[in-house]
Ligand SMILES: Nc1ncnc2c1ncn2[C@@H]1O[C@H](COP(=O)(O)OP(=O)(O)O)[C@@H](O)[C@H]1O
């Protein structure tokens with residue numbers, strides 16, 4: 001950063017006399033990379049100070065220095081800086097993707113062991129510590145039902161709430177709603193679980209349940225809704241604000257009523273972004289463990305009815321299997337984790353495709 | 363079915379800021395009226411107060427009397443959507459609906475107001491596109507997105523969309539300012555044709571255009587920045603451009619000011 005306001009160069013740079021400049025040959029970068037790697041390996045192993053990770057780190061640094069030096073000598077300073085920054089940006093990208101790739105690799109390699117029909121077709125009912133089989137069928141059903149119900153509750157509520165804030169809300173009331181949505185964003189999931197436990201499971205549901213507290217998948221869905229709502233509202237709000245005012249005015253000028261303009265012009269324009277926000281919320285909810293444990297209770301058997309009795313979920317299944325004292329349970333936990341990630345991925349891709357199809361080019 | 367527009371003492375505000383003051387002007391049916399004047403003098407504001415688009419902005423309001431064939435546009439019992447269907451508007455920048463095809467764009471006004479019959483929509487679309495001189499260019503790609511057209515085509519699409527609902531007055535706010543000369547000529551031709559059916563009010567920065575297309579011209583101006591815009595002179599276009607009665611008008615059209 002420059003610390004003075006006086007320009008470094010008093011005169012503008014001299015006009016170039018030719019537009020062509022000397023360039024490093026195309027093979028220069030790979031050659032430097034290989035040389036850097038060899039040199040780094042020699043240095044690190046020669047001195048005996050580390051393993052492959054250090055080799056890569058040293059190699060990257062050497063590569064950056066070598067590339068900058070070579071480009072500086074042949075192409076000049078501006079070009080060398082350009083190459084240095086491009087290389088840094090690419091390294092940053094690799095660094096960011098590395099954990100993701102590692103997670104996916106771990107999941108696939110460790111989760112493949114139990115990718116069998118048993119896993120997707122049976123529950124953990126009557127499976128003891130010595131049994132190698134058993135599956136997550138009940139947990140998959142739980143996740144689908146709980147997240148499905150939570151989505152059915154959250155999407156209409158959240159989208160309508162965002163429409164109110166953006167299109168109709170004026171003054172204190174809209175401000176208060178926005179404020180509380182912001183506050184909700186920060187609520188830890190265990191707290192929403194406790195809230196639903198106290199409010200729904202212990203106080204409201206005994207009314208329909210012969211006075212007994214009603215742990216159920218629906219209660220878990222309620223807790224997940226509380227978690228999803230702020231994400232859906234905020235992302236929808238942002239997307240609606242991005243719809244240009246001239247579009248709304250174009251519709252108004254045709255004599256289209258405001259609600260219809262919102263429904264037929266504004267929402268379709270913002271749809272892909274809204275869908276992305278909803279998918280983020282779903283992905284987050286599908287991975288929640290604590291609220292499900294608190295209000296749905298888990299359970300080893302298949303229970304299709306989300307309104308009665310305990311239900312499990314994939315995240316909860318992972319948590320329970322990971323802590324189980326059985327040599328077979330870690331494999332189940334890995335496969336369940338893989339299933340969960342795959343489920344969210346498939347849902348996201350499907351939703352994106354749907355939202356895109358809804359645009360044009362049919 | 364073209365209608366007379368009468369403004370009496372129209373004053374418009376943006377919050378506390380008075381943008382135009384005491385505008386009095388009568389636009390006869392089946393004429394083209396041009397609004398000219400330096401930027402910021404309130405031409406758009408006046409235009410938008412005619413079809414009640416001004417009030418869409420928060421804090422914006424209009425005082426005075428605006429009638430269309432004697433009916434008060436700002437009467438308490440008036441339905442704004444009816445006003446806007448009767449008084450169509452074309453904006454400075456083409457604004458086709460990005461999620462709709464060319465066909466859907468043209469019939470958007472009809473469809474969103476409840477017309478369902480496919481035959482009616484198709485007929486209306488062809489008629490509007492023909493009037494807007496766009497039919498031949500788009501007839502084979504009606505299902506393609508409206509946003510894929512060139513700027514001039516998009517603007518004609520927006521004009522087609524506006525006239526498809528068969529308004530009686532068409533307001534145009536600098537409709538050619540973003541267009542090339544050929545598209546501009548096409549739109550000027552269009553105005554000549556539309557004049558048979560509609561009353562047209564157009565804002566333009568282009569003197570030649572005002573002189574070419576309009577029957578009457580209104581010159582707006584402001585004293586200095588921050589003052590409200592006023593109507594300085596309103597007369598036959600020929601008179602305004604050959605022998606204006608106000609010194610300010612003469613200065614403006616001869617390029618000595620503005
Ligand atoms: N949305 C707005 N909010 C506040 N002031 C505005 C707005 N639009 C226009 N104005 C002001 O109103 C005055 C008239 O603007 P406008 O009608 O757009 O002028 P013109 O179309 O003649 O260039 C200008 O001083 C402008 O700054």
Ligand SMILES: [Mg+2]
Nearest residue numbers: 405406407535
């Ligand atoms: Mg303007």
